Amino acid sequence: MPSMLTLVFRKLKVGSKPQKEESSMAPQPDASQQRVQPPKKQRSDFEFGKILGEGSYSEVVQATEKTTRKEYAIKVLLKRQMIRENKQKYVMRERDVLTRLNHPFFVKLYFTFQDKDRLYFGLSLAKRGELLPYIHKVGSFDECTTRFYSAEIILALEHMHSLGIIHRDLKPENILLNEDWHIQITDFGSAKILEADSSDGIVRANSFVGTAQYVSPELLTTNRTERVEKSASKCSDLWALGAIIYQLLAGLPPFRAGTEYLIFQKILKLEYVFPDGFPEKARDLVQKLLVIDPKKRLGCDECGGYPKLKAHPFFQGVDWDNIHKQTPPALKPFTMLDGEEIHSDYYVDDFNILTPNSLSDVFEKINTNETENEKTHSKKYVLDHSSEERAHLLSKQEKDVKWHQFVEGNLILKMGLVDKRKGLFARRRQLLLTEGPHLYYVDPENMVLKGEIPWSRTLKVEAKNFKTFFVHTPNRTYYLIDPEGYALEWCRAIDEMMHYTYQA
Ligand code: ADE
Secondary structure: OOOHHHHHHHHOOOOOOOOOOOHHHOOOOOHHHOOOOOOOOOHHHEEEEEEEEEOOOEEEEEEEEOOOOOEEEEEEEEHHHHHHOOOHHHHHHHHHHHHHOOOOOEOOEEEEEEOOOEEEEEEEOOOOEEOHHHHHHHOOOOHHHHHHHHHHHHHHHHHHHHOOEEOOOOOHHHEEEOOOOOEEEOOOOOOEEOOOOOOOOOEEEOOOOOOHHHOOHHHOOOOOOOOOOEEEOHHHHHHHHHHHHHHHHHOOOOOOOOOHHHHHHHHHOOOOOOOOOOOHHHHHHHHHHOOOOHHHOOOOHHHOHHHHHHOOHHHOOOOOOOHHHOOOOOOOOEEEEOOEEEEOOEEEEEOOEEEEOOOOOHHHHHHOOOOHHHHHHOOOOOOOOOHHHHHHHHHHHHHHOHHHHHOOOOOEEEEEEEEEEEOOEEEEEEEEEEOOOEEEEEEOOOOEEEEEOOOOOOOEEEEOOOOEEEEEOOOOEEEEEOOOOOHHHHHHHHHHHHHHHHHO
16 A cells, blocks of 8 residues: 555656645646656666765765666655654655746756655756855855856745745755856755745744754744744845855855854854955845844845845846856956955866966966976975984974974974965964875964865965965865965975875
């Protein structure tokens, strides 16, 4: 006998038309009008590849249909686990929402099927994956890139809200990028469909939904009746939008703390600051979105709705009707120095690949300051010591150098204070290049090892000027500023180490 879940799942059909809950009362089309449904797909129709994402009762797996070679992201949900966690309602709602959405900025649900243990949702494969790792990779987005992606998110929200759907867990992990670098919003497991009779667009939910950093204050407060009720409306998604715009430009979300509880406290007190260099118009926009009273948030119905949000000066010049046809700005590592954007000469094409930007030759100019002879033949940092010499240097280092405790017995080849930047935030660090090779960085105030820049064959160093240099690694570009002006020396030392390690 089919389980209740199986029956409910069968009742819902994927198609372009939204399914009404009360559809059993609606007149049914006669047989001649009924479309012939293609046969249900099954697991064996697909070759499954890598896991793209994992949850407690589901995972998203890359899959290729054997007959058509079409690629999908298939969300596989474990029925038993889902029932144990009492999540059936959310799964069905996710399917219902995906069926209603019909817009390029959302993943599309192409098909569903099930077997004894699992449900399968065949979704569009967003080839470039999540937005979040790209923020981490480049530190933060420049104004032009932020404007473009914020505009796409707004168009997606406008469509979704016009259908009475609220996402309730909007965050950079749920914003995917397709092959052409346009957004595709996903994960409607927390979504809500507003009932037609809910005039204020507010629904009550019993449990906290969302992710701490992006959750709006109204979901955290106790209402007048002293019963803990959490209200989610379209405005909750607008709060999340404000937090995301802040993060795109600054590199980190506005409300940060060691625990969820402390993050919630900050949200309720609207306790956040803009780092130096945060663009003025964007600051004004974020301030109008991160507003405690949901009805006073720019973009909500009470504040002029989407037309007012789209007319904000930050979006000046955006061609709202054609954005999906435009080529998104290339993601490029960059940092701000003295109010100016300093861009890398590489752009992020894929995770391990930094593609040189052919329009710029700054990198060449700086790196040819030294003659080829100097670069390839004279070594300054990486010397071939005899074992006696090395032992002597190491014992001297142990006695005289306070940073010795952090370098795991390796000989330090170059060290110095740098400002390590992440988005618009900077921290003073002692950078230590050692044998190994390693590039350790230490918090000099608290004398704590904070981390290491990971070495690999693909590490690339790029000098921008006498103070600024970038270290590109597959997952992250490190922006380093040497206040003493020895950026070129750092690049030389790191290049020497690269040459010694991989070409010797
Ligand atoms: N991760 C989660 N869902 C995905 C999708 N549809 N495409 C690519 N990566 C994903």
